[in-house]
Amino acid sequence: MGGIRTAGDLVARLQLNRGMRIDAAKKYVAEKLGVSVLDLSDTVVMSEVREELDIGRVNETPAVAKGIDAKFRIAELLDLAINCVNMFKERVGIRAYQSFD
Amino acid sequence: MGKILTRMGDGSRVEMTAAEIQQDLEAAAQDAAERANVPSLTDDEIKYLLDLYKCKDRVVGVEEGKECCLTYDNMTSKIKRAHIPISKIQQLLLFERGLGADTLELAHIDYSFKQCKHVVQYEKPNMEQAVLQTIAPIFYGSMPNLGLYSVPDGPVANPGDMLPLGKIEESKEAFEQMAEYAIKDMVYVGSELYEKAGADGINFDTTAAAGDAEFYAALKAAEILHDKYPDMGIEMGMSGEFILGLHSEIEYNGVRLAGLYPQDQVKLAEQAGVTIFGPAINIGTNESLPWNLARSIVFTKACSEAAEIPIHANLGMGVGGVPLTLTPPLDALSRASKAHVELCRLDGL
Numbered sequence: 001m002g003g004i005r006t007a008g009d010l011v012a013r014l015q016l017n018r019g020m021r022i023d024a025a026k027k028y029v030a031e032k033l034g035v036s037v038l039d040l041s042d043t044v045v046m047s048e049v050r051e052e053l054d055i056g057r058v059n060e061t062p063a064v065a066k067g068i069d070a071k072f073r074i075a076e077l078l079d080l081a082i083n084c085v086n087m088f089k090e091r092v093g094i095r096a097y098q099s100f101d
Numbered sequence: 102m103g104k105i106l107t108r109m110g111d112g113s114r115v116e117m118t119a120a121e122i123q124q125d126l127e128a129a130a131q132d133a134a135e136r137a138n139v140p141s142l143t144d145d146e147i148k149y150l151l152d153l154y155k156c157k158d159r160v161v162g163v164e165e166g167k168e169c170c171l172t173y174d175n176m177t178s179k180i181k182r183a184h185i186p187i188s189k190i191q192q193l194l195l196f197e198r199g200l201g202a203d204t205l206e207l208a209h210i211d212y213s214f215k216q217c218k219h220v221v222q223y224e225k226p227n228m229e230q231a232v233l234q235t236i237a238p239i240f241y242g243s244m245p246n247l248g249l250y251s252v253p254d255g256p257v258a259n260p261g262d263m264l265p266l267g268k269i270e271e272s273k274e275a276f277e278q279m280a281e282y283a284i285k286d287m288v289y290v291g292s293e294l295y296e297k298a299g300a301d302g303i304n305f306d307t308t309a310a311a312g313d314a315e316f317y318a319a320l321k322a323a324e325i326l327h328d329k330y331p332d333m334g335i336e337m338g339m340s341g342e343f344i345l346g347l348h349s350e351i352e353y354n355g356v357r358l359a360g361l362y363p364q365d366q367v368k369l370a371e372q373a374g375v376t377i378f379g380p381a382i383n384i385g386t387n388e389s390l391p392w393n394l395a396r397s398i399v400f401t402k403a404c405s406e407a408a409e410i411p412i413h414a415n416l417g418m419g420v421g422g423v424p425l426t427l428t429p430p431l432d433a434l435s436r437a438s439k440a441h442v443e444l445c446r447l448d449g450l
Contacts, residue, residue, distance in 0.1 A: 001168045001169065001170055001171075001203050002168070002201045002203070003197055003200075003201040003202045003203045003237055004197060004198070004201070004236050004237060005201045006168075006201075008168075008170055008171075008201070008202075008203035008237075009197075009203055009204070009236055009237035009238065011170055011203070012170040012172070012203040012204045012237065012238055012449075013238050013301070015170055015376070015377055015411040015448060015449065016204065016238050016240075016301060016302050016334035016336070016376055016377060017238075017301065017302070017332060017333075017334045017376065018376070019376040019377070019409075019410045019411065020411070021408075021409075021410070021411050021448050022169055022170070022411065022447075022448035022449070025411075025448075037166070038165070038166055040168075041165070041166075041168040055236070056236040058198050058201075066234070066236075067232075067233050067234040067235055067236060068232065068233045068234075070236045071232075071236060074236070081332050082301070083295065083299050083300065083301055083332070083333075084232035084233075084299030084300075084301070087299045088233075088299075
């Protein structure tokens, strides 16, 4: 789909961790992002959406999410447990974000 | 219309008439349907494939809206094989930011769980640092590779030596012992990379290359990992369309594994907790690509229709209608990809 150039990484997460088939996974991600299913593979639309939501994109600018920080937001946005995010929270003792529990 | 330029299964160029291509498509589809006891291709699907080969475009692609996700096997060895001296973490960043990969996969150059076990303490820091720097989901991938557990590479007597001597029961016992060793290694490596290093999932690649006992071992390992970590992503990619019955009687959940085709393999994978399944249909190098593609589509379509989990068909060197060559030609790779995704309603490749 194009990975972080589009929404490929997000759709893949739903397939990988929830076993969702492609149509259901795309619909789920589109609804959470507030875009159409067709937009998910559009590099122009998704670059803007990803910048606005600060969930990481290819053309990085200073002070935007780049790695684990982007995944914190993705976990919250998709309402999805991400293993390394939970591990990071555990290691640094983060308990504050209710939506991450 | 003149001759159509296509290829053989080994990648060499061949010119065929439209009638010859149609004949190959129909013959291969019928052959696959009879072998797996699944429906053959419809007239419309045969016409779709024929049109795909008549099209003179060098590269083709799926219709807009039918884009799918890609998973990989042995991702971080691909760059190493090209002798580009960059670290595995840099390779993952390259795939994510340079090549637009939907998923990433950290792998040891000796791509077998038995070998990974020895270096797991060095793989975990790589994974820990990779998950801090990347955004796309990351697998740790490797092969069950049951062959490494028998003499001279492993501790168990080699069934390949015993079978010609008629030692059938001893061979079966050896396969079962090898499977137990493999299960332990797969669960150990999978647990370490998931629980202690933050991987999103585990990829069992080239599963069942050593037959039914290896398929059993991978299913059992997936089941144990799924029970330990219900949120863990588990991908299982196969090695061929047919489970070789080298043990011949080994079962998983009451189903004999020898002789299973993809539409039955995926049901057992689902029971084991696998979240993405990858059927692999081998190439016949002395047959044309249209023949190979039609055959692969029949097996893969039946698998996709039977599945409840995502299907990422294996398309690459020597599988899924892609020629058996180290440098797969784009004309062949893109045709195979488009046809599989559109005719089989695939979730990924």
